[in-house]
Amino acid sequence: MQCDTLWTNVHLITLCGDGLGILRDGELAAHEGRILHVGPAGSGAHLQPTRRIDGEGRWISPGLIDCHTHLVYAGNRANEFEQRLQGVSYADIARAGGGIVSTVRATRAADHQELARQSRPRLLAMRAEGITTLEVKSGYGLTLDDERKQLQVARALGEACNVHVVPTFLGAHAVPPGREAQEYIDEVCTVMIPAIAAEGLAEAVDIFCENIAFSTAQASQVFAAAEAHGLAIKIHAEQLSNQHGAELAARHGALSADHVEHLDAAGIAAMAEAGTVAVLLPGAFYFTRDTTLPPIAALRAAGVPLALATDCNPGTSPLTSPLLAMNMGATLFRLTVEECIAGFTRHAAQALGRGDRIGRLAVGMDCDLAIWDIDAPADLVYRIGFNPLHARVVRGQPDPV
Ligand code: DI6
Numbered sequence: 047m048q049c050d051t052l053w054t055n056v057h058l059i060t061l062c063g064d065g066l067g068i069l070r071d072g073e074l075a076a077h078e079g080r081i082l083h084v085g086p087a088g089s090g091a092h093l094q095p096t097r098r099i100d101g102e103g104r105w106i107s108p109g110l111i112d113c114h115t116h117l118v119y120a121g122n123r124a125n126e127f128e129q130r131l132q133g134v135s136y137a138d139i140a141r142a143g144g145g146i147v148s149t150v151r152a153t154r155a156a157d158h159q160e161l162a163r164q165s166r167p168r169l170l171a172m173r174a175e176g177i178t179t180l181e182v183k184s185g186y187g188l189t190l191d192d193e194r195k196q197l198q199v200a201r202a203l204g205e206a207c208n209v210h211v212v213p214t215f216l217g218a219h220a221v222p223p224g225r226e227a228q229e230y231i232d233e234v235c236t237v238m239i240p241a242i243a244a245e246g247l248a249e250a251v252d253i254f255c256e257n258i259a260f261s262t263a264q265a266s267q268v269f270a271a272a273e274a275h276g277l278a279i280k281i282h283a284e285q286l287s288n289q290h291g292a293e294l295a296a297r298h299g300a301l302s303a304d305h306v307e308h309l310d311a312a313g314i315a316a317m318a319e320a321g322t323v324a325v326l327l328p329g330a331f332y333f334t335r336d337t338t339l340p341p342i343a344a345l346r347a348a349g350v351p352l353a354l355a356t357d358c359n360p361g362t363s364p365l366t367s368p369l370l371a372m373n374m375g376a377t378l379f380r381l382t383v384e385e386c387i388a389g390f391t392r393h394a395a396q397a398l399g400r401g402d403r404i405g406r407l408a409v410g411m412d413c414d415l416a417i418w419d420i421d422a423p424a425d426l427v428y429r430i431g432f433n434p435l436h437a438r439v440v441r442g443q444p445d446p447v
């Protein structure tokens with residue numbers, strides 16, 4: 047049987063079955079962008095590959111998937127970081143026009159080209175560590191034109207950098223300056239979501255449900271609009287307090303509830319019942335010096351899939367390293383190595399509604415791979431500030447880093 051590429055002499059992290067689904071001394075074949083064969087050494091003898099690659103004992107995982115980023119934005123808030131080091135509070139910074147609003151101002155002022163110029167280095171940093179699929183949220187425009195601009199730039203950057211970008215509309219990220227929350231949410235629901243959906247600019251809708259952002263009543267309104275326009279649902283929930291947003295989102299069949307530091311038993315039960323993924327964001331926990339851990343043990347016991355992501359954003363998680371995010375998941379949240387790697391592959395794919403296409407090494411899945419110079423999978427989580435990536439493969443095509 048003819049195939050495009052056969053990798054031999056490799057160890058596979060398949061994420062199939064329980065745990066990591068490790069297959070040592072294996073081989074993997076790709077044809078027309080999909081995985082054609084996965085098996086032990088020699089099991090592909092029936093194949094006639096156009097290209098045969100000796101993996102020289104390297105490890106292959108699914109390409110890494112970052113399922114929660116705000117990567118496309120303009121401006122820089124390092125100054126706020128310095129202020130906070132001098133004891134200035136978030137609230138004081140926000141009152142002085144800083145915080146999300148300062149990024150909104152800079153993003154609105156940037157045209158497509160400038161927004162892409164500022165965002166591209168962040169995407170390239172992610173790509174350099176084995177990311178093949180990445181979610182990008184809007185949420186720094188807060189007008190239809192500027193939200194559209196963010197999502198268009200995200201799509202264009204993905205195409206230019208050979209990374210699959212999954213766009214999410216987060217118009218309900220903050221109340222724009224000079225607006226009242228409810229009338230703004232009404233515009234999000236009756237004007238923005240219909241337009242974004244009609245133009246095919248997003249696959250899901252997200253909302254920042256928090257005591258400093260939007261209420262669960264407003265989240266219900268946004269979810270109803272998303273459902274009416276065929277868009278999936280995600281939520282930033284229980285990051286700073288328990289607003290019961292995750293439970294509400296799960297009852298709407300949300301793909302994921304993200305942050306969830308303050309998640310309670312009812313929220314966990316609703317997520318378990320709905321199959322909603324808990325997306326854990328240790329970068330924001332670390333950078334904001336949070337002290338409330340997500341209920342990891344209870345989520346684990348309830349069988350809620352755990353994903354990890356960088357939450358790359360200028361205010362609470364200026365992080366563009368999936369490898370560091372995995373180390374934080376283990377070191378700060380006490381996730382296991384298996385959970386950390388699954389958090390950036392199989393479960394991240396589920397959080398993006400793509401569990402049937404990416405995140406596992408199985409026949410028929412997209413052939414998106416990360417090839418690593420490591421001695422064991424734990425090296426991906428254990429090391430800090432070291433990048434062992436040898437190459438990425440995107441839809442079966444090697445893409446040297
Ligand atoms: N939660 C967060 O931590 C970020 N957004 C959100 O919904 C903060 C974004 C920012 O500060 O720019």
Ligand code: FE
Pocket residue numbers: 114116282357359
């Ligand atoms: Fe976020």
